[in-house]
Amino acid sequence: MSRTVIIDPVTRIEGHAKISLHLDGEGRLAGARFHVVEYRGFEKFCEGHPFTEMAGITARICGICPVSHLLAAAKTGDKLLGLTIPPAAQKLRRLLNLAQICQSHALSFFHLSSPDFLLGWECEPARRNLFGLMAADPDLARAGIRLRQFGQQILELLGGRKIHAAWAVPGGVRSPLSDGAKAWILERLPEARATARLALDRFKPLLAGPLQREQQLFGQFPSLFLGLVGVDGEWDCIDGQLRLIASDGSVLADHLNEDEYASFLAEAVEDWTYLKFPYYKPLGPQAGMYRVGPLARLNVCERIGTPWADAELAELRAHHGRVVTSSFAYHQARLVEIVACLEAIEQLVVDPDLQDRRVRLRGSLQCQEAVGVSEAPRGTLFHHYQVDDNGLITRVNLIIATGQNNLAMNRTVLQIAREFIPGPLAAGAEIGEALLNRVEAGIRCYDPCLSCSTHAAGQMPLRLQLVAADGQLLAERSRG
Amino acid sequence: MSLAPPPAALPAGPPPKPRLRLATVWLAGCSGCHMSFLDLDELLFVLAERVELVYSPVASDIKTYPEDVDICLVEGAVANTANLELALQLRARTALVISFGDCAVTANVPGLRNLLNRDGRGGAAAVLQRGYVELADGSGRLPHAPDLVPELLDQVLPLHAVIAVDLYLPGCPPSAERIAATLLPLLEGQRPLQAGAAMLRFG
Ligand code: SF4
Numbered sequence: 001m002s003r004t005v006i007i008d009p010v011t012r013i014e015g016h017a018k019i020s021l022h023l024d025g026e027g028r029l030a031g032a033r034f035h036v037v038e039y040r041g042f043e044k045f046c047e048g049h050p051f052t053e054m055a056g057i058t059a060r061i062c063g064i065c066p067v068s069h070l071l072a073a074a075k076t077g078d079k080l081l082g083l084t085i086p087p088a089a090q091k092l093r094r095l096l097n098l099a100q101i102c103q104s105h106a107l108s109f110f111h112l113s114s115p116d117f118l119l120g121w122e123c124e125p126a127r128r129n130l131f132g133l134m135a136a137d138p139d140l141a142r143a144g145i146r147l148r149q150f151g152q153q154i155l156e157l158l159g160g161r162k163i164h165a166a167w168a169v170p171g172g173v174r175s176p177l178s179d180g181a182k183a184w185i186l187e188r189l190p191e192a193r194a195t196a197r198l199a200l201d202r203f204k205p206l207l208a209g210p211l212q213r214e215q216q217l218f219g220q221f222p223s224l225f226l227g228l229v230g231v232d233g234e235w236d237c238i239d240g241q242l243r244l245i246a247s248d249g250s251v252l253a254d255h256l257n258e259d260e261y262a263s264f265l266a267e268a269v270e271d272w273t274y275l276k277f278p279y280y281k282p283l284g285p286q287a288g289m290y291r292v293g294p295l296a297r298l299n300v301c302e303r304i305g306t307p308w309a310d311a312e313l314a315e316l317r318a319h320h321g322r323v324v325t326s327s328f329a330y331h332q333a334r335l336v337e338i339v340a341c342l343e344a345i346e347q348l349v350v351d352p353d354l355q356d357r358r359v360r361l362r363g364s365l366q367c368q369e370a371v372g373v374s375e376a377p378r379g380t381l382f383h384h385y386q387v388d389d390n391g392l393i394t395r396v397n398l399i400i401a402t403g404q405n406n407l408a409m410n411r412t413v414l415q416i417a418r419e420f421i422p423g424p425l426a427a428g429a430e431i432g433e434a435l436l437n438r439v440e441a442g443i444r445c446y447d448p449c450l451s452c453s454t455h456a457a458g459q460m461p462l463r464l465q466l467v468a469a470d471g472q473l474l475a476e477r478s479r480g
Numbered sequence: 481m482s483l484a485p486p487p488a489a490l491p492a493g494p495p496p497k498p499r500l501r502l503a504t505v506w507l508a509g510c511s512g513c514h515m516s517f518l519d520l521d522e523l524l525f526v527l528a529e530r531v532e533l534v535y536s537p538v539a540s541d542i543k544t545y546p547e548d549v550d551i552c553l554v555e556g557a558v559a560n561t562a563n564l565e566l567a568l569q570l571r572a573r574t575a576l577v578i579s580f581g582d583c584a585v586t587a588n589v590p591g592l593r594n595l596l597n598r599d600g601r602g603g604a605a606a607v608l609q610r611g612y613v614e615l616a617d618g619s620g621r622l623p624h625a626p627d628l629v630p631e632l633l634d635q636v637l638p639l640h641a642v643i644a645v646d647l648y649l650p651g652c653p654p655s656a657e658r659i660a661a662t663l664l665p666l667l668e669g670q671r672p673l674q675a676g677a678a679m680l681r682f683g
Binding site: 041129266271 | 514522525528533592593595616617621624632652653655656
């Protein structure tokens, strides 16, 4: 009799989700599914609101990366108004995004994922978390907390608050960088750099030791990768152009025009999850699986453009090859991007343009449809609006970073489960804690932000269910 | 050689206070309130001495809402059957429930879909149709798997519409300062003073 094992909810990721493992009649693993269990419906209820409110509303999709929505909404608004924003505004938006990526990656690494690496997979669930880390390694935990604070504080210095500041607007931003803010950033940068160094020094040796198996197992497969790159192919998180590569490094599509995203991206729906499955349309839902986010950005770019980050990137490529295909490397990619962000912030913050008072243009509606794109911490984000003559929204489509990793996340869960359940599972056999942890940690590589991806939100308990082919519940196990 | 006098016994201090059992829950919200909680930054170390975090999506792997919780911060509105179930469960197991942030207090942004009820079709049906039929590659399928993916409620509700709430903490999100000004007195067994714009403003 076939059955299903369910992990519910998945914890220490940003959103509501479950995982189920499906066994065939012989007890062999037949499939694995990652279920996202919430949906809020932004694409519908935004209708009728002025497009200028979209930044404020869509920021509430996600409290972890509200800046991404703010920027995508502002960029879409720029296009509706037919405006090329002033250079100061462009640079200030870039600073905002760099600070956000830094805080979000710090959250992912220190607060959410590092308990697995530093306290160990077998550590009891009650301690395997941020508070456990604070007790076991207070210096490292404090450094991580302060690195996230560094990014969050820059957001507050620019926009007046840490979360949901309505600072980027169609036409630019609301205010330039103050002297005080500049001084604060410069003062705290050395500490932030030291923390990035500490994290890399602690994490990289584990890759050659206790985390070797995870690198082989956690999402190690070929796929396409999508991300923005700058004009010379350099790493870019806000103003670049879309590039899609294959895992052999060949560029499948370059300078993709976001306005035509519907010609190259499509979204499939399954009835067992609220998270859709975007794929590269020309290749279809199987071969068109692509990954986005820190690892994809490092894979699609030629170089980062700052010395320390480029050295880290070279090391990553020396170890894995030009295109890194193991999703476990997302963790390292996040650390490399933290370095990239800190170096870029250091260069940017002394630019006198940031203090120019010409930061916003005003205009009137020039067209009725536009697409804006930005790189969220978790990957490429698309906002697509249609408006009426009065600028009221008539239609919205949002394609969000985490959703674009959905096919890869499902594949990763299956890959890990196969390793831990190599043969048939006897009826009534225990599902070990090791498997539960690894499957969850496999998902955590992608740092999925389910708030964003289903325009939903939530938390995840871990529940395992064994379900027979006829849907009858055979056994259930909860952890906690 | 004279024997040193035995060391005097240490004066007996007050018995250590038992740590309060704190939970944080995330219903239909954006996680911003939880992020604001993490913005307590180094105050988290102080908190860690005073509370035991027994359940939290961001800082715990405990999967089932535990018994005997002293304080629970609830982010988000009640938008689906799983939110409702968890709200009822946490109420039964928690002494003091805090409606944490505007989504819990008013239904806020997730509650915007209630406006779609005007046409009589129900907000849930309208948002599902748009997301999974009109903005997808054409399978026409809707997510529907009763034991796996919870059904949307037709109306998104604030927390107090489904359970009794002991304290309201407004804001979108409430700032870390406001969270600290609420939690710290509670740890001393006092009710926080909720007055003035710094504590009460929405948004
Ligand atoms: S109140 Fe605001 S910050 Fe909190 S969950 Fe709701 S939208 Fe997010």
